[in-house]
Structure formats: C-alpha cells, structure tokens
Amino acid sequence: MRLAVALLSSTLLLTANAASASGADYIRAYGAQGVNLWRLANRERVKERHISQRPALVVQDTSNIVFKADTEEFPDQWFTQPIDHFSNSSDTFKQRYWINTRHYTPGSGGPVIVLDGGETSGEDRIPFLDTGIVEILARATGGVGVVLEHRYYGKSVPVPDFSTDNLRWLNNDQAAADSARFMANVTFPGIHEDLTAPNTPWIYYGGSYAGARAAHMKILYPDLVYGAIASSGIPTCARQLEHATLAIDALLGVPYAKRYLKSLFGLEDLAHDDDFISVLETPLGYWQAKVWDPAVGSTKFDEFCAFLDKPILGNDSVSSLPVGHEDRLVHLPGGIKLDFSILNYAQYIKENFVSQCDTSVEDCFGTYNDSNFLATGLDQEWRLWLFQVCTEWGFFSTAPPDPAYPRIVSKLLTLEYSSKICRQAYPAGKHFVVPPMPNITAVNALGDFAIAADRLAIIDGEGELSLSRCLFRRHMLILTSSRPLETLYSAQ
Numbered sequence: 493m494r495l496a497v498a499l500l501s502s503t504l505l506l507t508a509n510a511a512s513a514s515g516a517d518y519i520r521a522y523g524a525q526g527v528n529l530w531r532l533a534n535r536e537r538v539k540e541r542h543i544s545q546r547p548a549l550v551v552q553d554t555s556n557i558v559f560k561a562d563t564e565e566f567p568d569q570w571f572t573q574p575i576d577h578f579s580n581s582s583d584t585f586k587q588r589y590w591i592n593t594r595h596y597t598p599g600s601g602g603p604v605i606v607l608d609g610g611e612t613s614g615e616d617r618i619p620f621l622d623t624g625i626v627e628i629l630a631r632a633t634g635g636v637g638v639v640l641e642h643r644y645y646g647k648s649v650p651v652p653d654f655s656t657d658n659l660r661w662l663n664n665d666q667a668a669a670d671s672a673r674f675m676a677n678v679t680f681p682g683i684h685e686d687l688t689a690p691n692t693p694w695i696y697y698g699g700s701y702a703g704a705r706a707a708h709m710k711i712l713y714p715d716l717v718y719g720a721i722a723s724s725g726i727p728t729c730a731r732q733l734e735h736a737t738l739a740i741d742a743l744l745g746v747p748y749a750k751r752y753l754k755s756l757f758g759l760e761d762l763a764h765d766d767d768f769i770s771v772l773e774t775p776l777g778y779w780q781a782k783v784w785d786p787a788v789g790s791t792k793f794d795e796f797c798a799f800l801d802k803p804i805l806g807n808d809s810v811s812s813l814p815v816g817h818e819d820r821l822v823h824l825p826g827g828i829k830l831d832f833s834i835l836n837y838a839q840y841i842k843e844n845f846v847s848q849c850d851t852s853v854e855d856c857f858g859t860y861n862d863s864n865f866l867a868t869g870l871d872q873e874w875r876l877w878l879f880q881v882c883t884e885w886g887f888f889s890t891a892p893p894d895p896a897y898p899r900i901v902s903k904l905l906t907l908e909y910s911s912k913i914c915r916q917a918y919p920a921g922k923h924f925v926v927p928p929m930p931n932i933t934a935v936n937a938l939g940d941f942a943i944a945a946d947r948l949a950i951i952d953g954e955g956e957l958s959l960s961r962c963l964f965r966r967h968m969l970i971l972t973s974s975r976p977l978e979t980l981y982s983a984q
Contacts, residue, residue, distance in 0.1 A: 585650030610702030614641030
C-alpha cells in the first residue's frame with residue numbers, strides 16, 4: 493500500500509480566521525469581538541435547540557452544516573494523562589479520543605493516522621474520521637484512524653474552571669507531550685496487536701493550528717512520528733473587500749459621514765470605531781470553514797462574496813464592471829458616493845449579525861467593558877484558545893504596517909486593539925501571570941519560516957502566503973517549505 497503526498501513549494505499559513513460557534517473559531521480573528529460573537533451564537537443555538545429539540549454535532553459553520561455523531565460506531569474512548577508532564581505531580585485527567593478500525597487488518601503493517609483535534613471539541617472532527625481525510629487515508633493504507641482531542645477542549649478538561657491559574661497547563665509543550673505519551677502507550681479497544689509508536693508508523697495530521705502541531709510533533713518527537721501532514725488553505729472577492737476597507741476607513745475620518753456610514757450597517761450606536769470595524773471583519777472568518785468537499789464544509793464565504801456583487805435594482809450589467817467604476821457608484825446624501833458592493837456589505841452585516849442582537853448594539857458588540865470578560869466557568873470555552881494566543885501563539889490580525897500595501901483589514905485594527913483582551917480576560921493569578929505580549933519564541937523556536945523535517949508534508953495554503961503579505965498582517969508565524977515530492981508512507 494502506498495500513500496504519496498506531493499509537496500511542491502507548499503506553504504502553511506497558521507490561519508486566524510473564525511467561522512464556527514466554538515469559542516476558538518470566533519476568537520481567531522476578532523479577539524474581544526470574538527467573545528461577543530460567540531455569545532450571540534450561543535443565544536441562537538439555544539433558540540434553535542428549543543425549536544428542533546434535536547442534539548446535533550456541528551462542524552465549522554453552524555448555520556450551514558449539521559452532523560450527527562455516530563456514537564455507536566465511534567464511542568468515546570479515554571486515555572489517562574498527567575496534568576503536568578514536567579513535574580512530579582500525580583494529578584491526572586482523562587483525554588478523549590475516537591477510533592476508526594474499518595480498514596484495519598491484523599499484521600498488515602498499516603499505519604495509525606491520528607488527526608489532532610485542535611482548538612475545539614474533538615466531536616467536531618468525527619466527520620473526518622467517518623467520511624473525511626482520516627477515513628480516506630486509513631482506507632488507502634489499511635490503517636487505523638484516530639481523532640485525539642486536545643487538552644482543555646471538549647471533555648478533555650483537567651481543571652474545575654478556566655481561571656488564569658487553572659489555564660497554566662494549557663501550552664504547546666504540555667499538549668505535545670500528551671500526544672507523544674498517547675502514541676507510545678495507547679492500547680486500542682478490540683485490537684490485540686501492539687500499535688504503539690515507534691513499532692507502528694504513526695502519521696500525524698492537522699490543519700491550521702492543529703497543522704502547526706502536526707509539524708511540531710515531527711520536530712519534537714521524530715522517533716514517534718513517522719510522518720506528518722500539515723494543511724491549511726486564499727479568499728476570493730478580495731478586490732471588493734480591499735476597496736470597501738479603504739472607503740470605510742476614509743469615511744470614518746469624516747465626522748458628518750461617520751454616523752451615516754455606521755447607520756448603513758445598523759451600528760450607529762456603537763461607540764468605538766474599532767469595535768464597528770471588527771464587526772465588519774466577521775464574514776472573513778467564513779474562509780476557515782471552506783474545504784474541498786462542500787458536503788462536509790461551509791459555502792458561507794462564497795455566499796458572502798456573491799452577496800457583495802448582488803445587482804442593485806436588478807441591473808446585472810454593473811456587476812461585471814471593475815470595482816469603483818463610476819457606473820457602480822451609488823450617490824448618497826452629503827455627497828457620499830459608494831460602490832454598490834459596500835451597500836450590499838452593509839445589508840449582509842445587518843441581516844446576519846446585527847439582527848441577532850436583542851439588546852443594544854453596545855451591549856452586543858462593544859468591547860471596552862472589562863467586566864464582560866471575567867467569567868471563568870467551564871462554559872466559557874472562548875477562554876481556552878484566547879489564552880493560548882495571549883501566552884504563546886500571538887494570533888493578532890492587524891492591517892499591514894505599510895499603508896501602501898493592499899489590505900482587507902482596517903487600519904483601525906491595531907495590535908493594541910487586538911491584544912487588549914489579554915489584559916481584560918486574564919488578571920494575574922497566584923501561580924501564573926499572562927505576559928504583556930505572547931512568548932512566541934516558544935513556538936517559533938521549533939522552526940519558524942524554515943521548519944522542515946523528513947516526511948513532513950506542508951500542503952495547501954500557498955495562496956494564503958500572498959494574502960498574509962499583501963492584505964493583512966499576522967503577528968505570529970508562517971511555516972513554509974520548498975522541498976521535492978515526498979512519500980510519507982510506503983509498505984507492500
């Protein structure tokens with residue numbers, strides 16, 4: 493059996509977008525605004541549950557794709573882990589995982605394909621085990637498929653609450669040690685053969701943050717990880733977004749135009765301009781939910797792009813004209829002229845986000861009230877990925893520092909604005925203090941731009957590299973490789 497992965501000048505961008513209703517997915521791009529979006533999404537989910545009364549497993553975009561977990565074929569499995577791998581503490585917790593043994597044949601030498609659950613409940617990854625990439629690779633290699641839930645996410649929670657002190661074991665080193673210990677010691681139910689690493693080839697797979705973890709596992713534990721595949725993914729309609737961003741930034745600088753502009757989006761009562769802009773950036777998060785198969789992903793980003801070019805008053809011909817063309821401009825009071833795509837943009841924001849707010853827009857979308865970010869209960873799952881961002885990963889999305897660069901992110905989304913949530917949400921604890929800025933060296937030391945290893949495939953995302961350089965700025969890292977075609981797994 494042979495599994496070959498082409499690696500031709502491929503690039504992995506550690507994306508920071510948001511698309512699903514998990515805390516992590518909203519936090520990726522929006523920081524404090526992401527918490528607001530998460531709360532609104534939770535309210536909507538509660539309403540939907542009251543209507544449908546049917547539990548559902550959600551993958552990426554709750555408004556578009558709903559899966560039911562096959563609990564009979566993929567029941568929860570548990571593996572005991574120490575809370576702290578690097579101390580003498582005897583405290584442990586149960587880490588959850590799921591397995592697919594459909595294609596396993598004893599003694600065949602097939603690999604174990606493990607998909608890192610990443611920064612969400614592992615239940616969200618079961619479709620990949622059932623019909624997605626894990627099933628595909630397991631079928632191609634005669635191997636066993638595994639989804640391993642990340643510590644602190646889903647039901648793999650080692651602490652009673654998410655206070656600053658209790659989150660101190662949520663870091664890259666501890667999570668990597670979890671995976672390594674699992675690979676070297678797990679015994680799968682119903683399988684009497686020793687499939688632990690390094691006796692059996694283990695191929696580690698992940699996308700986005702989990703893709704970085706896949707690459708890191710190959711660097712940190714090369715004796716256990718036989719091969720690793722790290723994937724990610726460039727938005728379309730960038731030209732419309734770039735034009736809208738420049739126009740909106742300009743209008744916010746004109747006092748008489750600012751309130752009218754905000755009213756177009758239904759956000760005239762939102763006090764801070766950076767909060768207003770951060771709401772407008774929300775649809776960009778849909779990009780993370782796109783996958784090669786729409787049946788298990790989301791088409792919301794494509795729908796958003798199509799909405800921007802929706803003809804005004806049925807005039808289809810103007811849609812084909814270049815953005816900013818005189819015939820595309822709509823004349824508004826006060827001498828304001830806007831490309832019709834911006835009016836569509838405003839309608840989209842009102843229909844899809846502002847409409848969910850049943851109190852004031854300041855209550856729903858304001859981010860300057862520190863008391864709104866201090867709850868530490870286990871239901872506050874947004875605190876998990878945000879803690880990782882604030883302490884090590886540094887995923888803060890801002891506009892490019894050079895104003896001459898094209899961009900789809902407003903100049904108002906500064907590093908100060910994006911990172912203020914770290915100070916708001918994590919007051920100093922007795923045992924741990926969140927640093928003023930993330931210690932990104934802890935992650936970059938594993939490879940940064942030059943990360944490379946034998947049998948490490950970094951796939952997709954080459955377009956995202958140009959996106960990151962030209963349209964917006966990350967304050968973290970991009971993993972790249974220009975290595976030739978490689979074979980990750982080969983066995984007769």
